[in-house]
Amino acid sequence: MADDTQNCMLEGCTRQAEIILEVGGQAIYLCRPHFTQLVARMTKAAVRRGSISAKSIRVEKVGDGKVKLSIKRVRKVDVGEKG
Ligand SMILES: [Zn+2]
Numbered sequence: 244m245a246d247d248t249q250n251c252m253l254e255g256c257t258r259q260a261e262i263i264l265e266v267g268g269q270a271i272y273l274c275r276p277h278f279t280q281l282v283a284r285m286t287k288a289a290v291r292r293g294s295i296s297a298k299s300i301r302v303e304k305v306g307d308g309k310v311k312l313s314i315k316r317v318r319k320v321d322v323g324e325k326g
Contacts, residue, residue, distance in 0.1 A: 254309045288314045
């Protein structure tokens with residue numbers, strides 16, 4: 244397929260993609276507003292956790308070439324010391 248224009252892959256979005264995000268070796272095409280939104284979400288999560296990486300993005304395929312993106316939750320780590 245020789246497709247020059249790729250639409251944003253987020254579910255329900257029909258805007259043209261401007262940014263390609265690589266998650267787990269998979270290219271995710273995003274429009275600017277959705278990319279900005281994702282960055283904002285990642286920033287929030289990073290502030291809460293102290294760090295974040297692209298691996299924290301979960302890609303869920305919803306069919307039709309569309310995806311849902313979410314930030315993986317980190318399992319609660321009990322750092323309380325014993326004794
Ligand atoms: Zn979009």
